[in-house]
Amino acid sequence: xxxxxxxxxxxxxxxxxxxxxxxxxxxxxxxxxxxxxxxxxxxxxxxxxxxxxxxxxxxxxxxxxxxxxxxxxxxxxxxxxxxxxxxxxxxxxxxxxxxxxxxxxxxxxxxxxxxxxxxxxxxxxxxxxxxxxxxxxxxxxxxxxxxxxxxxxxxxxxxxxxxxxxxxxxxxxxxxxxxxxxxxxxxxxxxxxxxxxxxxxxxxxxx
Amino acid sequence: xxxxxxxxxxxxxxxxxxxxxxxxxxxxxxxxxxxxxxxxxxxxxxxxxxxxxxxxxxxxxxxxxxxxxxxxxxxxxxxxxxxxxxxxxxxxxxxxxxxxxxxxxxxxxxxxxxxxxxxxxxxxxxxxxxxxxxxxxxxxxxxxxxxxxxxxxxxxxxxxxxxxxxxxxxxxxxxxxxxxxxxxxxxxxxxxxxxxxxxxxxxxxxxxxxxxxxxxxxxxxxxxxxxxxxxxxxxxxxxxxxxxxxxxxxxxxxxxxxxxxxxxxxxxxxxxxxxxxxxxxxxxxxxxxxxxxxxxxxxxxxxxxxxxxxxxxxxxxxxxxxxxxxxxxxxxxxxxxxxxxxxxxxxxxxxxxxxxxxxxxxxxxxxxxxxxxxxxxxxxxxxxxxxxxxxxxxxxxxxxxxxxxxxxxxxxxxxxxxxxxxxxxxxxxxxxxxxxxxxxxxxxxxxxxxxxxxxxxxxxxxxxxxx
Numbered sequence: 079x080x081x082x083x084x085x086x087x088x089x090x091x092x093x094x095x096x097x098x099x100x101x102x103x104x105x106x107x108x109x110x111x112x113x114x115x116x117x118x119x120x121x122x123x124x125x126x127x128x129x130x131x132x133x134x135x136x137x138x139x140x141x142x143x144x145x146x147x148x149x150x151x152x153x154x155x156x157x158x159x160x161x162x163x164x165x166x167x168x169x170x171x172x173x174x175x176x177x178x179x180x181x182x183x184x185x186x187x188x189x190x191x192x193x194x195x196x197x198x199x200x201x202x203x204x205x206x207x208x209x210x211x212x213x214x215x216x217x218x219x220x221x222x223x224x225x226x227x228x229x230x231x232x233x234x235x236x237x238x239x240x241x242x243x244x245x246x247x248x249x250x251x252x253x254x255x256x257x258x259x260x261x262x263x264x265x266x267x268x269x270x271x272x273x274x275x276x277x278x279x280x281x282x283x284x285x
Numbered sequence: 286x287x288x289x290x291x292x293x294x295x296x297x298x299x300x301x302x303x304x305x306x307x308x309x310x311x312x313x314x315x316x317x318x319x320x321x322x323x324x325x326x327x328x329x330x331x332x333x334x335x336x337x338x339x340x341x342x343x344x345x346x347x348x349x350x351x352x353x354x355x356x357x358x359x360x361x362x363x364x365x366x367x368x369x370x371x372x373x374x375x376x377x378x379x380x381x382x383x384x385x386x387x388x389x390x391x392x393x394x395x396x397x398x399x400x401x402x403x404x405x406x407x408x409x410x411x412x413x414x415x416x417x418x419x420x421x422x423x424x425x426x427x428x429x430x431x432x433x434x435x436x437x438x439x440x441x442x443x444x445x446x447x448x449x450x451x452x453x454x455x456x457x458x459x460x461x462x463x464x465x466x467x468x469x470x471x472x473x474x475x476x477x478x479x480x481x482x483x484x485x486x487x488x489x490x491x492x493x494x495x496x497x498x499x500x501x502x503x504x505x506x507x508x509x510x511x512x513x514x515x516x517x518x519x520x521x522x523x524x525x526x527x528x529x530x531x532x533x534x535x536x537x538x539x540x541x542x543x544x545x546x547x548x549x550x551x552x553x554x555x556x557x558x559x560x561x562x563x564x565x566x567x568x569x570x571x572x573x574x575x576x577x578x579x580x581x582x583x584x585x586x587x588x589x590x591x592x593x594x595x596x597x598x599x600x601x602x603x604x605x606x607x608x609x610x611x612x613x614x615x616x617x618x619x620x621x622x623x624x625x626x627x628x629x630x631x632x633x634x635x636x637x638x639x640x641x642x643x644x645x646x647x648x649x650x651x652x653x654x655x656x657x658x659x660x661x662x663x664x665x666x667x668x669x670x671x672x673x674x675x676x677x678x679x680x681x682x683x684x685x686x687x688x689x690x691x692x693x694x695x696x697x698x699x700x701x702x703x704x705x706x707x708x709x710x711x712x713x714x715x716x717x718x719x720x721x722x723x724x725x726x727x728x729x730x731x732x733x734x735x736x737x738x739x740x741x742x743x744x745x746x747x748x749x750x751x752x
Contacts, residue, residue, distance in 0.1 A: 093600065094600075100697075100720060109350065109364035109367070110364070111328070112328075128725075153480060154479060158716060159414075160322070160430060161322065162322065165431075180483065183515050184428075187430075191431060243308050255441060257445075258310060258437065258441045264302045265312070268301040269312075272312070276544075278536040279314070280534055281341040282343070282534055
């Protein structure tokens with residue numbers, strides 16, 4: 079996983095509540111067996127017209143926002159399905175940071191697993207960042223993860239909260255599995271304890 | 286010890302270790318796999334040279350992509366076929382118990398788990414699918430995870446988690462005639478909204494929930510995610526134990542009795558703390574459906590489409606307006622009487638035998654309206670077989686419904702079962718997002734009886750008028 083430290087980039091505003099994972103990546107594109115290559119289908123129904131051509135009204139089809147690396151939206155971003163294809167599609171498009179007043183739980187988790195930083199900020203702050211983003215490439219937002227601030231184009235700093243463990247994992251680009259496997263002996267002793275306490279627990283075997 | 290909730294107890298039983306920052310390593314009892322969200326996880330294991338820690342706690346089935354028509358023919362869509370073949374190679378390589386496409390036990394993962402006794406009370410159950418919350422009806426902590434977490438469970442049989450907050454939704458009283466579990470859940474989501482449960486596990490309680498059979502409880506817990514909750518739960522009781530007894534993978538004989546004794550200890554203690562507590566009166570719930578493109582846009586079938594002009598919040602007003610345009614509806618119109626093109630009875634929400642019986646009761650002796658395509662997609666091969674033994678297939682076929690094979694089908698249209706742009710569908714599934722059932726498709730979520738009523742009248746109809 080790519081490390082996340084600081085990011086200075088164009089931000090795109092999608093001023094909507096409840097942008098669901100079907101909207102981020104429709105189910106018909108989930109037939110891949112790979113993690114990459116989904117960027118061209120990100121926001122498919124908003125980005126393309128029925129004949130397959132680009133919809134010029136959609137912000138991610140406009141300069142400079144087609145190079146956006148930050149998305150700013152309203153509440154409950156990523157609601158719906160657990161599909162990790164949603165952050166994969168965002169990442170493949172080039173998005174490294176998503177900012178919203180609130181997120182759906184599974185999507186929020188999935189972002190961290192892919193080096194995307196989700197930042198939760200109050201709605202009125204999101205509105206300010208959306209206004210900044212409308213100024214395009216002259217108005218980059220800077221995300222400073224070590225210091226936990228979003229720096230607006232005028233230099234004003236907006237602090238944000240992040241779980242220390244997740245911050246550490248993002249900063250170092252670490253894989254959760256390797257971390258958990260360091261606790262192998264605790265997992266083993268838990269397993270032995272359960273066999274003793276709940277011996278009736280069945281296993282699944284098929285002939 | 287302080288009084289604890291059902292969630293607290295299951296959580297406590299599964300904490301391997303709590304790390305200094307408050308994250309816990311949570312042990313997972315059952316890992317369910319399907320073809321769409323697992324290939325990248327298997328690939329990750331392979332690349333890292335890791336083993337699947339406990340194949341005997343893992344189960345796989347194909348459901349999202351599978352055709353629901355004749356299955357003796359090869360699968361036409363090459364990408365769907367590839368995902369299914371990839372799963373088949375992976376389960377073989379890693380030794381995972383698997384219900385193949387042509388097995389009678391194949392079906393939607395959230396129907397198969399409880400049906401086989403693989404999902405049991407008190408367990409932690411995960412799957413790379415948000416509707417894993419369904420299994421919470423067994424009194425288990427069951428939730429959807431992303432593919433990176435699927436890989437994490439494969440490698441470690443654990444997940445890194447922080448405890449959720451506790452929320453209780455109580456539905457007290459007796460529902461009126463023609464009001465099903467689906468109507469109760471739509472009413473709850475309409476009441477608390479699609480983010481009403483965010484960060485929480487919802488325990489569903491009250492007499493109207495206790496009175497539900499297991500299929501009804503599964504419908505309720507299934508749509509917990511539509512209320513934003515991490516999971517839904519119903520306390521295991523005699524209804525649960527009667528359901529579990531004699532299932533193929535459930536404990537047997539003396540083991541079963543020991544298990545029940547343990548399961549009885551799980552119910553929420555009197556006085557346990559809930560961070561959020563919501564109560565609805567069952568008498569107030571009418572047969573319901575959605576009018577918009579978010580599951581919280583709920584109306585009683587006797588209601589009218591809301592008017593955005595009356596919405597004070599501007600961004601909400603704009604969104605309502607867009608929903609009306611997308612759905613092809615006018616503010617103030619009566620929702621009943623709106624013509625439909627397609628009826629879909631199926632999905633992990635409503636495809637169990639009880640759901641099919643409710644639909645058949647309405648369909649019996651009637652005909653599907655002209656110009657309407659009506660499909661029945663049973664949740665599993667075993668549900669299909671039982672329905673055929675009860676003669677439900679004859680009722681549906683005589684009425685002009687399609688009687689299909691088990692799978693996720695038109696709930697998300699990954700297989701050929703899809704709406705075309707502008708088609709209006711009365712659907713027993715769980716999501717009405719734009720394009721969910723096919724690009725441009727218009728979805729109304731409702732109960733199996735209401736779906737059958739729409740099929741035979743050709744429009745959205747109060748099912749109470751037909752039974």
